[in-house]
Amino acid sequence: MEEEEDCPELIPIEKQEQPLEDGGGRDVQVSCSSKIPVTIITGYLGAGKTTLLNYILTEQHNKRIAVILNEFGEGSALEKSLAISQGGELYEEWLELRNGCLCCSVKDNGLKAIENLMQKKGKFDYILLETTGLADPGAVASMFWVDAELGSDIYLDGIVSVIDAKYGLQQLREEKTDGLTNEATRQVALADLIIINKTDLVSEEELNKIRTAVKSINGLVKIFETQRSRVELSDVLDVHAFDSLSGISLQKKLQHVQTSQPHLDKSIMTATFEVKGSATEENLNIFIQNLLWERNVTDKTGNAMEVIRLKGLVSIKDKTHQVIVQGVHELYDLEETTVSWKTDDERTNRLVLIGKNLDKEILKQVFIATVTEKQENSSCFLLLKLVQLLNSGITPITNS
Ligand SMILES: Nc1nc2c(ncn2[C@@H]2O[C@H](COP(=O)(O)OP(=O)(O)OP(=O)(O)O)[C@@H](O)[C@H]2O)c(=O)[nH]1
Numbered sequence: 211m212e213e214e215e216d217c218p219e220l221i222p223i224e225k226q227e228q229p230l231e232d233g234g235g236r237d238v239q240v241s242c243s244s245k246i247p248v249t250i251i252t253g254y255l256g257a258g259k260t261t262l263l264n265y266i267l268t269e270q271h272n273k274r275i276a277v278i279l280n281e282f283g284e285g286s287a288l289e290k291s292l293a294i295s296q297g298g299e300l301y302e303e304w305l306e307l308r309n310g311c312l313c314c315s316v317k318d319n320g321l322k323a324i325e326n327l328m329q330k331k332g333k334f335d336y337i338l339l340e341t342t343g344l345a346d347p348g349a350v351a352s353m354f355w356v357d358a359e360l361g362s363d364i365y366l367d368g369i370v371s372v373i374d375a376k377y378g379l380q381q382l383r384e385e386k387t388d389g390l391t392n393e394a395t396r397q398v399a400l401a402d403l404i405i406i407n408k409t410d411l412v413s414e415e416e417l418n419k420i421r422t423a424v425k426s427i428n429g430l431v432k433i434f435e436t437q438r439s440r441v442e443l444s445d446v447l448d449v450h451a452f453d454s455l456s457g458i459s460l461q462k463k464l465q466h467v468q469t470s471q472p473h474l475d476k477s478i479m480t481a482t483f484e485v486k487g488s489a490t491e492e493n494l495n496i497f498i499q500n501l502l503w504e505r506n507v508t509d510k511t512g513n514a515m516e517v518i519r520l521k522g523l524v525s526i527k528d529k530t531h532q533v534i535v536q537g538v539h540e541l542y543d544l545e546e547t548t549v550s551w552k553t554d555d556e557r558t559n560r561l562v563l564i565g566k567n568l569d570k571e572i573l574k575q576v577f578i579a580t581v582t583e584k585q586e587n588s589s590c591f592l593l594l595k596l597v598q599l600l601n602s603g604i605t606p607i608t609n610s
């Protein structure tokens with residue numbers, strides 16, 4: 211049998227090879243109908259991710275759910291277990307990823323594996339992906355996002371982060387020797403939803419502390435408190451955290467976000483600002499790229515601002531509808547929503563940023579300086595003319 215070097219092969223587990231419940235979906239080829247949502251389930255080691263997965267799978271009966279578990283297998287190779295639930299039945303398959311590292315394995319091969327699986331088994335209604343406790347969900351999220359641009363039939367619905375009520379605070383406080391942000395904090399920063407699990411193990415006071423810490427990192431996130439990860443499925447599935455379907459609710463949500471005080475040392479926090487008026491798309495791109503790519507926006511002490519997550523609603527000149535901005539690490543995109551601006555007066559830009567060294571006043575000033583519509587800058591125009599003249603070989607006459 212020929213194998214493609216870079217594509218993980220799915221190997222069905224013998225004992226699981228019993229016929230699927232009828233319904234005839236098995237041999238259905240992937241059709242190009244609606245896209246399949248992916249929910250990323252992240253959270254520190256032992257927080258209750260698998261418990262959440264199992265809970266969803268047993269609760270859920272009308273969806274065909276594919277589950278991908280990222281776990282470290284024997285040796286350095288990473289193994290991924292994949293189970294499909296149909297009518298409550300669990301099917302498991304293993305896909306082995308050969309090159310060890312989670313991020314690049316997932317990036318290079320994960321999607322291919324999912325697509326292969328869909329071709330074999332027909333389309334799923336939903337994909338749940340549990341990352342390892344030490345993963346940076348941003349890398350996993352990016353993969354679906356990038357692919358969405360390539361027109362894949364999968365889209366990122368949301369990132370759920372499970373936190374251990376008892377050990378969560380300690381995990382958030384853990385200092386890394388290299389001075390980088392610890393994994394637990396990154397997982398909170400990137401989450402759309404947080405589940406503080408194992409509330410049975412803590413007092414109300416302890417619960418308050420972890421809740422406050424979470425909010426100080428991520429002012430946008432919705433928090434649920436659970437035992438055995440039991441949440442309303444409608445709260446965690448089909449939340450549309452990344453697309454314009456969340457446009458209306460996002461507007462309301464953004465309005466209530468406040469700039470937080472960094473809670474745990476000088477760690478990650480949420481900053482938000484609003485600037486009235488419209489932006490030109492080109493300048494908005496420059497602003498975002500300076501922040502995410504060039505990293506040349508600094509705080510008062512000269513430290514570069516580091517943005518992990520970015521969400522916003524902006525008004526772009528010549529666009530009648532509100533535009534949603536989404537960013538995860540270096541990736542970002544702009545998408546027009548179905549909500550239109552009613553009057554010019556109403557036009558405004560509101561951004562929420564989660565990251566390090568953020569200063570909302572500086573961000574706001576930089577935004578005003580680079581993004582908002584300005585009159586034609588006459589000195590710039592003159593300079594440009596001068597350059598053109600010089601380039602064309604004509605020496606301009608000067609007075610001195
Ligand atoms: N007391 C208590 N224990 C829980 C609760 N939820 C899960 N557990 C237990 O916590 C342990 C870890 O749960 P998992 O769901 O495996 O956690 P996980 O995040 O998937 O763990 P890893 O994949 O190893 O990172 C298990 O022994 C669960 O039974 C809860 O609400 N209360």
Ligand SMILES: [Zn+2]
Binds near residue numbers: 259261340
């Ligand atoms: Zn697990």
